[in-house]
Every structure is written in C-alpha cells, then in structure tokens.
Amino acid sequence: MICQITSIAEMRERVAEGRAAGASVGLVPTMGALHEGHLSLVRRARSENDLVLASIFVNPTQFGPSEDLEKYPRDLARDLALAEEAGVDMVFTPEPDEMYPAGFCTWIDVETIGERLCGASRPQHFRGVATVVAKLLDICRPDRAYFGMKDAQQLVVIRRMVADLNMSVEIVGCPTVREPDGLAMSSRNAYLTPEERAQAPALFRALKAAEGAVAGGVREATALKRLMEECLAGATLADIEYVEIVGFHDLRPLDPVEGQCLIALAVRFGETRLIDNTVVCA
Numbered sequence: 001m002i003c004q005i006t007s008i009a010e011m012r013e014r015v016a017e018g019r020a021a022g023a024s025v026g027l028v029p030t031m032g033a034l035h036e037g038h039l040s041l042v043r044r045a046r047s048e049n050d051l052v053l054a055s056i057f058v059n060p061t062q063f064g065p066s067e068d069l070e071k072y073p074r075d076l077a078r079d080l081a082l083a084e085e086a087g088v089d090m091v092f093t094p095e096p097d098e099m100y101p102a103g104f105c106t107w108i109d110v111e112t113i114g115e116r117l118c119g120a121s122r123p124q125h126f127r128g129v130a131t132v133v134a135k136l137l138d139i140c141r142p143d144r145a146y147f148g149m150k151d152a153q154q155l156v157v158i159r160r161m162v163a164d165l166n167m168s169v170e171i172v173g174c175p176t177v178r179e180p181d182g183l184a185m186s187s188r189n190a191y192l193t194p195e196e197r198a199q200a201p202a203l204f205r206a207l208k209a210a211e212g213a214v215a216g217g218v219r220e221a222t223a224l225k226r227l228m229e230e231c232l233a234g235a236t237l238a239d240i241e242y243v244e245i246v247g248f249h250d251l252r253p254l255d256p257v258e259g260q261c262l263i264a265l266a267v268r269f270g271e272t273r274l275i276d277n278t279v280v281c282a
Contacts, residue, residue, distance in 0.1 A: 002084035004091050008099075008139050011092050015053070015141055023050035027142035028088070029133060032056040033073040033187035037177040039086045041146040044174055046087035053140050054083050055092040057099065062128030068271070073187055092140065099135060107131050110157045110164075116251045117153050117244060117264055118275065129154055130161050137162075137169055145169055150176040150184045152262055152277045156251060176276075178204065184276045196269035199235035203267055206231035206243075207278045210263050214280045221245045221255035228265065241266040241273070248279055257282045 005011045015025060026049030028041045034056075045052045056079055063069040076093065083091055107127050113119075114126030137145060147155045155173050162171055177185045182204030183197075192200060206228040213224055228243045246253055248260040257280075264277040 002080055002088060002091060004080060004093055006093055006095065006098065008094065011090075011139050012141075014090060015051075015139075018051045019141070025049055025051045025053065025140065025142040025144075027136065027140045027145045028052070028054045029136050029145065029147070030054060030056055030079075031058045031072065031187070032076065032079045033190070034079045034082045035177075035185045035187065037148050037150065037185040039082060040177050041148060041174050042083065042086040042088055044172065045144065045146050048144060048172075049142075051090075052088050053090050053092060053142065054088045055094075055136055055140070056080075056083075057092070057094055057132070057136075059099075059128060059132045060096055061100065061131060062125050064122055064124060067122075068188075068191075073190055092136075099132065108134050108161060108165075110161050113153075113160055113251050114157050116246065117242065118266060119153070121241060121266075126154070126157050130157055133158055134161065134165070134167075137167060142169055144172050146172045146174055148176060149173050149279070150186065150276065152248075152264060152279070153251065156249065182208075184274075186274065188272055188274065191272040192269055196237050196272065199237050200269060200274060202232050202235035202238060203265060203274060203276045206265065207263060207276060210245075211278055211280055214257060214261075214263075214282050219256040219258065219282060221253070221257055224257065224263070228263075232265075232267065235267075237269050239268040241268060 026045035028045050030038050058072050108130040109127045110130050119126050159171050181201040183201050209231050210224050210228050225243045232238055243265045246262050248262045261280050266275045
C-alpha cells in the first residue's frame with residue numbers, strides 16, 4: 001500500500017528512516033494529473049533507487065494572476081493509484097499553507113536563464129519553480145531527482161540552481177514521452193478542444209523539420225525559424241508565442257547554430273499554452 005504523507009516533519013522522518021537503513025532515494029516532483037510522461041520518470045527512478053518518492057503539489061507560486069491555477073486538473077485518488085502501480089513508495093501531498101506558511105517571503109530567482117523563452121511572458125514562473133523544487137529537495141533529501149525534457153527550460157533552471165547552491169543531488173533529465181501522433185504528453189492537453197487537439201501535432205512536425213534541416217547543414221537561425229513557422233502555419237488555430245534556437249546549457253540565442261542546441265517553441269490554442277522542444281548537435 002502506497003504511503004501518503006502531508007506534513008514536512010513526517011516526510012523528513014520517513015526519509016531519515018530509509019537513509020538509516022542504507023536506502024538510496026529518488027524523487028519525482030509533480031503537480032499531479034499524472035500521465036505516461038510522469039510514470040516514465042517514476043519507472044526510471046525505480047530502476048536506480050531503493051526508495052522512490054513522488055510529490056503531488058499544485059504549486060501556486062509558479063502561476064501568474066491570469067493563469068490556470070484554479071482549473072488545473074486534480075484527481076488525487078487516480079494519481080495515487082497510478083503512482084503505486086508505477087512503483088512509488090511514498091507520495092508527499094502537502095497543502096499550500098504547509099509549503100508556504102504565513103509570513104513566507106524567501107525566494108530563489110535563477111536570473112537570466114529564468115528570464116528567457118517562457119520566462120519572458122511568465123516573469124515570476126521560474127522563481128516559483130526554483131523555490132518549490134529547492135524546498136522539495138531539502139525536505140526529501142534525494143540522491144537523484146527526475147525531470148522530463150519536455151520542460152527543458154525548467155530542467156536547465158534547476159540544474160543551474162543545484163550547481164550554484166552546491167546541492168548534493170543529481171538532477172536526471174528524461175526523454176519526452178509523446179502520443180502516437182507526436183504531441184508531447186502534458187496535463188494541459190486535456191484543455192484542448194477536439195479541433196485544437198487535431199492541430200496540436202504541428203508543434204512536433206515543426207521541430208522535426210528543423211532537426212532535419214540542421215542535419216542537412218542549415219546553420220542560419222532565421223532560416224530554421226522560418227521553416228518552423230511555415231510548418232505551424234497550417235495549424236490555423238495556433239497562435240505562436242515564440243520559436244527560438246538557443247544554447248542548451250545557458251539558453252542564449254544562437255546564430256549561427258552550433259554546438260548542443262535547444263530548439264524550442266511555445267504555441268497557444270485558445271487559452272491553452274503548449275510547449276515543446278528538441279535538442280540537436282550542430
């Protein structure tokens with residue numbers, strides 16, 4: 001039976017017991033609404049650790065004032081069942097006032113990296129992400145923590161934070177899990193109308209077109225962006241927020257394209273914002 005824990009004190013106590021017994025610890029932080037992408041992280045953690053923890057916490061501090069905090073999908077009973085089936089030993093499910101008690105005023109802000117790409121339109125987002133992940137790492141003290149490559153900027157931000165603050169944890173990036181038509185799995189896909197869902201795989205096609213062009217020798221960022229925008233033009237319901245080519249480790253814009261690159265895009269379908277990316281070596 002999976003163990004559900006809601007208090008920080010109990011979570012720390014349980015992890016300390018496991019460590020005293022010599023167990024290695026893996027953590028999969030989530031906001032719930034679990035899908036195959038999350039479960040692939042759990043299975044990776046299960047294969048590499050003695051004790052597997054997951055957190056399910058819809059973190060209010062990473063949502064902007066006009067974003068979807070209140071309607072973010074929540075189904076804890078379903079999530080707990082899926083987590084148990086995938087191999088989670090303990091699930092940390094705190095309430096917001098447990099993580100952010102009255103008077104809370106301390107934040108972690110990963111500058112520059114957190115201000116690019118998604119950070120340009122969501123200025124407080126990565127401050128909220130970095131702060132909650134730092135708290136989870138401190139509470140759970142894992143040897144390894146697992147994050148999906150779909151949220152590549154998040155992964156880069158967290159790795160920078162861990163390096164800068166000398167945290168003794170390995171941040172493991174895992175491949176994006178996709179639907180059969182290429183759409184990256186995301187909890188927000190549930191918001192798409194049938195018509196929007198039918199057009200959403202255009203993101204993946206645009207990324208694959210750019211991948212192919214880079215493999216074919218194209219190095220001009222402007223040409224690659226134009227190619228991606230042309231691929232997205234057929235998705236008439238799509239509103240492009242950004243199409244960018246940046247260095248994978250620092251997210252600096254690249255032109256010409258060289259080294260390890262992140263090709264990333266953000267597109268809105270109505271009120272639903274989708275992101276996707278691919279990493280290439282040029």
